[in-house]
Amino acid sequence: MRKKLRIVARVHAMPPEHNAGAEHMLTVMLQALVERGHDVQVWLSQYGGLREPYTYQGVQVIPQAARLDFAAVARRADILMSHLECVPTTASIARGFGRPMVVICHNDHRPTLRDMAAGGTALGVYNSQWMRAEAELFLAEYPSAVRPVREIIVRPPVHAERYATKPGGAITLINCSVDKGALLFGELARRMPDQQFLAVRGAYGEQVIPDLPNVEVVDHVAGEEMAARVYRQTRVLLMPSVYESWGRAGVEAMASGIPVLAHPTPGLCESLGDAGLFADRADPDAWQSMLERLLNEPAEYRLASKRARSRSAELDPRPDLEAWCAAVEEVARA
CATH class of the missing domain: 3.40.50.2000 (Glycogen Phosphorylase B;)
Incomplete structure (x- = not known):
């Protein structure tokens, strides 16, 4: 015993x-x-x-x-x-x-x-x-x-069954601090006025929220509510973080087959694996190009979503x- x-x-x-x-x-x-x-x-x-x-x-x-x-x-x-x-x-x-x-x-x-x-x-x-x-x-x-x-x-x-849901249509950033990529998020929202964006306030760091008509703002969300309040609205998750030792939010999103665009920190490269879509956070053109390809080419999105679900299963x-x-x-x- x-x-x-x-x-x-x-x-x-x-x-x-x-x-x-x-x-x-x-x-x-x-x-x-x-x-x-x-x-x-x-x-x-x-x-x-x-x-x-x-x-x-x-x-x-x-x-x-x-x-x-x-x-x-x-x-x-x-x-x-x-x-x-x-x-x-x-x-x-x-x-x-x-x-x-x-x-x-x-x-x-x-x-x-x-x-x-x-x-x-x-x-x-x-x-x-x-x-x-x-x-x-x-x-x-x-x-x-x-x-x-x-x-x-x-x-x-990350227990995938706690986060899995049917994805929505927004491009999402979780925690709108500068270090998490708020400035890039705002720039992309300005460049893509016809696309819905979702800004989720973080629990720490000064929050920089773009004041734009295509940006919906959600206040700080408890972990057990992320699937219902965030991932259910999300089509693509952005993680342009200056530093991530792992990247839990990306793993949560992949449980629903949500593609994750990320800055290639060592932690994000390891956690997202071959499901990750990477570009330097200082290159907004690259981020916009990847987003437009995902959103406008259904075959590309289906492939990225399949890789995300597969990676989620690997991270049991x-x-x-x-x-x-x-x-x-x-x-x-x-």
């Missing part, structure tokens, strides 16, 4: 308070541990206005203002987990109490890798092959003693989540 683990995670925010890809990835990963019978608590470090604990998709969430005894709970945990800016403090507590520490890396920024390599990390988790390669280069400069004891790749899990998250749960249980046994 599998031992029930007490798992405590420390993060800055989590749905439904937030809606970033990193939080969605962590939520699904923790949910998988709950489904294996483990007790999982997430403690938030960022004040979000909530004062009472709640349960989100089976995971117990403790808002920052709800309780003051995180260190006491961490001391009784079997495993501590964290990501992003919460790693240094959580890792310090883990070392102080002699608890194994799991660090989840969502980007290759130097603070992320440096915090993971501070010593005492029992399991390092990367969200892509290229991220693991970048970590190898970074860790080559460090003594072997500070490397994670174990490492694993868990691609951001179940094997990664099974390996993730097994790795966490192995850490606990060790």
Whole structure:
């Protein structure tokens, strides 16, 4: 019989308070541990206005203002987990109490890798092959003693059946910040006045929304509502991001056979694979040309849609989540 683990995670925010890809990835990963019978608590470090604990998709969430005894709970945990800016403090507590520490890396920024390599990390988790390669280069400069004891790749899990829908007719951008491609989005909408565009406000970053009659604006959308409120209206998804370590929105869209046009970041190239349509975000002519070909040539759209569905099937998250749960249980046994 599998031992029930007490798992405590420390993060800055989590749905439904937030809606970033990193939080969605962590939520699904923790949910998988709950489904294996483990007790999982997430403690938030960022004040979000909530004062009472709640349960989100089976995971117990403790808002920052709800309780003051995180260190006491961490001391009784079997495993501590964290990501992003919460790693240094959580890792310090883990070392102080002699608890194994799991660090989840969502980007290759130097603070992320440096915090993971501070010593005492029992399991390092990367969200892509290229991220693991970048970590190898970074860790080559460090003594072997500070490397994670174990490492694993868990691609951001997307259960296709939760996002699959019949596509609509709009060209969509999710998160209208400059870094996500808002300026290119606006330029394309101006160039193609007869085409409907859909702008979805993001949960972070300054939103730059073009004031044009062919641009519909949708306020921030919770993850579980994306299929009904966004992908059901979308014909083509744009991802002209300056940086993406993976690109969860693109994988979600492909579940419905929606073609994805993207700037070739390492993460987007890996996640979209041969289904991706790539052009430099500084070349609006190339983006307009690809869009017009997709929209005006039905055979091209059908082929792109078929590739998207095929890639979605390849990214079935179940094997990664099974390996993730097994790795966490192995850490606990060790």
